[in-house]
Structures are given as C-alpha cells and as structure tokens.
Amino acid sequence: MNTSRQHTDWQAVFAVIAAGVIVSMQVGKLPPLLGQLRAEFGLDLVLGGLVASSISLIGGLCGIMAGFAGDRIGGRRALMSGLLINAAGSLAGAFAHDTAFLLAARLVEGLGFVITVVCGPSLVAMAAQPAQRSLALGLWSSYMPLGVTLGMLGALAVNHGLLDWRGLWLVLALLPFAAALLLPRLTARVPVAPLRKFNAAVLRRPGPWLLAGCFACYTTQWFCIVTWIPTYLKDSGLENETLLALGVAAVALVNAVGTTVSAAVMHRGTPRWLIIAVVSLSMGALGTASFAPDIPVLAKIGFAMAASGFGGMLPAAVLAGVPVQTRDPSEIATVNGVVVQLLNIGSFVGPPALAALVAHFGGWADGRWLLMVAGSIGLLLALGLRAAERRMATA
Template identity: 35%
Template structure:
C-alpha cells in the first residue's frame, strides 16, 4: 500500500542519505583496520586483500540482479533488508576468530550494501517525483565520501579498543538506521504489472541509457581510484609523518568529493543539463590528471591538486544519479538501471587499481596520468555522443543557470 508522500522530500531524503553514509562506513572500516586485523588474526596479505575487494566483487557481479530484486521487493523494503544484512553480517564479523568467517561476513555485507545503495536513490526519486528530484539525488551522492571520511577520522579512536570496535559500531549503526527507515521512510508500493523479470532484465541490458550509465560510472570510478593511487606517494614525501595524519589527509581528500557532489547536485537542480555537467567535469578531470602526474610540483601543491580533482570529479555522481530514472527503459526498471550503473562503478573499482599499477610500471607517473586522462576523455565521448534523451550542449553548466534565473 502506498501512503501519501510528505509535503517536502527533504526530511526523508536526509534519513536515506544517513542510511547511505552508514553503508559507506561498512566499506571504509576494512581499509582503516586492515593492519590491526592482519595482526590479530594472523592473516596473510593475500587473504586480507579480500576484506577490501569483497564489496567490489559483489557489486561487479551482481549489481543488476540486486537491482531487479529491489524493483520487485519495493525500494523501502529492499533498503531495510540491505541495512539489516549489513548489521547482522558486521556483528558476525566482529565475533570472527578466523579469516573464513570474517571474509564471508564481508561478502554478505557487500550484498546488503549494494541492496541499500540501489534502493535508497530509487526511493528518493519516487518521493521527490514532480518536485525536482535532482537536488535530493545530488544530496544522496555525498553518501560515499562522507561515510568514508567519517570512518577514517573516527578510526584512530575506535582502534584503541581493537579492530572489532569498528565492526560493532558498524553493526549498531546499520541496525539503528534499519529501524529508523522502517518507522519513518514513506511507504512505496513494489512494482506490480505484467512485465516479467526476464523481460525487464532484457530491456535493461539492451537499452542504450543503462549501458551508457554503466560505462560512465566505470570510467569515473576507474580514473578516480587510479589517480588516488598517487596519494600515498604524496603523503610519503613529508606531508604525513604519522599514520593518524595520513588518515586525516586522506579523509580530507576523499571528503572533498562530497563538496563536488553538492556542487553537481546544485548545478543539475538549477537547470544544468546532465550531459553538459558530465562533459565539463570529465574534461576538467582529464586536464587535472595530467597536471598532477606530470608537472614539476612539490608534494603540498600536488596534494592540493588531488583535492581539486576530487571536487571536480565529484560533480559526476549526482549528474548520473539524477539521470538514471529517466534512462530506465521501463518504470519498473529504475532499480535495475541503478544496479547496472553501480555495477559499472564496481567494475571500475576492481579494474582501476591494477590498470594504474600496470601503467605506472610501464611508464611511471606520466603514463598513469595519461591513462587517467584517456579514461576521462572517453567518458566525455560517452556523455556527449551516446547518452540518449539528453540535449547535446557543451555550454558551461553555470551559463544555463545564469540564463534560467535572470
């Protein structure tokens, strides 16, 4: 049953963004505690690496499938289920005495994470329908950098109580938000029509819009994570004499992406065409990648440009989230389209770091910068030439805002 939607979408949006932030904390706790987990459980690096890659592998393999389940189950129930899975699996991981249970719990967390981050924006798009969903979806896109920065800042204090403290805090936060969503999120009916799951899957896989969204998020994530491989080198050049300072600087750089997310959300909400915002953001990111990798700069300046890169590239996710509902090939395939888009994000996450390592081994940082720039320029081409049902314009996003609000 569908209840009346709230007068303003923002209270529910902020609740759902909070659920996304809690989900991002589950991603960030593993790198923050990796060394402590290795020491406590005597895990070799080959096993410990799975704590980092479990989420990416789940997303790369099952994104669209989990999106289809969310469409059939209903976005609200899928979000609650995803948060409950994260909470229970994080608690199981906190009690693990060996690597098998801990890694298994991370895989289950990954399923819950993907369910939550596919369902939440679909729910936001529904409750903000007709009142401009671009702003709320732009706010949603801040969930990952905010959650990652939050756990990086909090981890030094939590690790004083051992690595399990991060898992217990993650569990408690996910379960609390599952209850909050169950009590306060608007009710939205699950999809009910004659379209079969197989037909929706086929339509989504073959539609140009979802394919473009997958490619764009894959190129964005691959370039972002590849370039941020430079960050440890910058920090080792004297900016981070202690691990706590390194964590703080890393959190600053990642958190800068949230500023870009808000900027992108504001641009789209005030009339910027998504294709134009995407093209300009990717183009500027290509230039910045080349400068960061090749210019003769000191470590502080290089780090500053990495922060600027995070802000500029942060415009991309809100533009993609805002575009996703209109690119769905069927009203009941919004979750599947978002799942396909997130599948691209995870493919980039999985492929970006190895590609960066290969480029660096072959030609050093100039080769890495060229590779990141090439990925960004390929994304410009996808956004400009392939994204359907979008006015093709390379005017600056802010120029249309000025024109529309005179």
C-alpha cells in the same frame, strides 16, 4: 495506483540518504588501515588492493539482479534487507583470522552495500514530488563521499589507539542494524510503487548503459585516488598519521561539495552530458597530477582534493539522469541496478589495476596514467549519452 506526491517527504529522503551513508562507511574504513591489515595478514600491494575493492565485487556481479529484486519486493523491504546483510558482514569481519575469512566477510558487506545503494534511489524518488525529484536524487548522490569520509574518521580513532580495527568493525555492524530498525518508521508515509515483473526492454535501451559506463570511469578514478593516496603519501615521506588521515578524509569529503555544485549547475540548465564530459577529463588530469613525483606532499593532497571535488559533480549528474531513462518510477531500481553494477566494476577493477601497473613499472609515476585513460573513455561515453538522451526525448 498514482504514486505522485504533492509534497516531498524530506524526513524519508534524509533517512534513506543516512542509510546510504552508513553502508558507505564500510568502504571508507579500510584505506587508512590498509597498511596495518597488510602487515597483520601478510598482504602484498596487489592483494591489499583486492581486499580494499572486494566490497565492490558483489556490486559488479549483482547490481542488476538487486534492481530486479527491489522492483519485485519494494524499495523499503529491500533497503532493510541490505542494511541487515551489511551489518552481518562487518560483524563477521571483526572476527577474521586469515585473508580468506577477511575477503569473505568483505563480500558479505558488499552484498548489503549494493542492495542498499541500488534500492535507495527508488525510495527517494517515491518520497519526492516530481518537481523536486532531481534535487532529491542529487542529494542522495552525496551518500558515498559522506560515508567514506566518516569511515576514514573512524579509522583515525584506530590510529590514535581509541580502539583496534576489529572494534571499529563491530561499531560499523551496529550502525546499519540500528538503521534497519528505524527505517520503517521514518519512511512510513512513502507510497509503495506498483510491483512489476521484469521488463527486458529496460536493458535494451542504450541510455542506462551509457550512464553506467560514465559512472564506471569515474569510480575507477575516484577509488584509485582514495584507496592509494594514503599509501602514496606515506611512500612520499608523510609520517604524521593524524595529518595523513585528515588529509585523506578531506579528499573524500570535498567530493560531497561537488554533488551540491552539480545540482546548482544542472538547475541552471547545463546539459548533463557536458557536465560528465568536463568532469571526466578534469578528474583524469588532476588525479594524474596528484601522483606526480617531485612535488610537495601538500601539493599532492591539493591535486587529489581538486580531482575529488570536480569528480563529485558526476554522480549527481548521472543519478539525476536515471529517471530520464525510465518509463515510470517502478523502473528506477532496475535502471539504477545497471548503474550500480558498472560503477562497482569500476571501483573493483581500479585499485588493483593501478597497483599492478605500479608493481610492473616500478613506480607510481608510470601507473598514474590509468586515471587519464579512464577520463578519456568517460568523455567518449558522455558524447554517446548526449545522442541517447536526445532520442529518448523525442521517442
């Protein structure tokens, strides 16, 4: 079956991106409300970080499995399943009465999230003509910052008393449910990739693991920033809830600008590994600076925005590299499953690790160096990716 297209179905591409944005709102809704939830459920700093990042736990455990399932049942059906599961998790979370229930609901949200973001790129790739596939996948990479930003703005409505946090959870259960109903119609013209059995050779290639490792270092950094910068700014004396929410939303939103810049930079021929290497170190340095003591609050926000903006270049570079590591489009979900599994490990481990360092050493100034360590590891993995892609090109 020939799955190449003469024209890109942009309606389908943007429908899939919208699905990714919707499930990512579940990620962004919690950090601005973490203080409120910690007070209601009696959570300490470390347990609060665990709740915030627990949506990533399922992704860290099941990303590859979700990729296999997507290759077996098809991207469209897998994407619809992910949206419905995500909706069920948010609905259950609205009725949480203790920490265990809240965590369980968050894990269900995470399962729906990982299925959606693992299988989305394969549908995007099938909707795009080969010459525009990298562009379409680069646009897909904006799903996370856009979704996190919208989720944070939803939390702003809670802080202003327009609804309580349980009401926000209910609203964010309706959105993925509606998206699951609309998706078949909006993607009807996208051809179905041939269904394949699991090919273990995909996992024996170093390229997917190196790509995934680079992404994991990035998510360790980015989720540390977007999860804890609201708490840190409050600890630094920022009491204005509106300014706090808008500042944190701006930190998340500027990440989407980075994805656009990355697509333009790659189009000019800049090597993927070089983008990843520079971004990893820059984000480490700027993120570390955003948690520096004795600088003005606005400077902290500025450094966090700069770190997030530079960081946005990395997901686009990594996701555009996924097709390079595949033999045909039917392997995209599996390779993306590897990427999503490791990126979720980074986002799951990062916030609690930073919280543990802060709790152990007694201050944000000492824990912040985790961001620089993650950036340095990302640099080393980018150098390995350079060699792997050269071998792939000559194979």
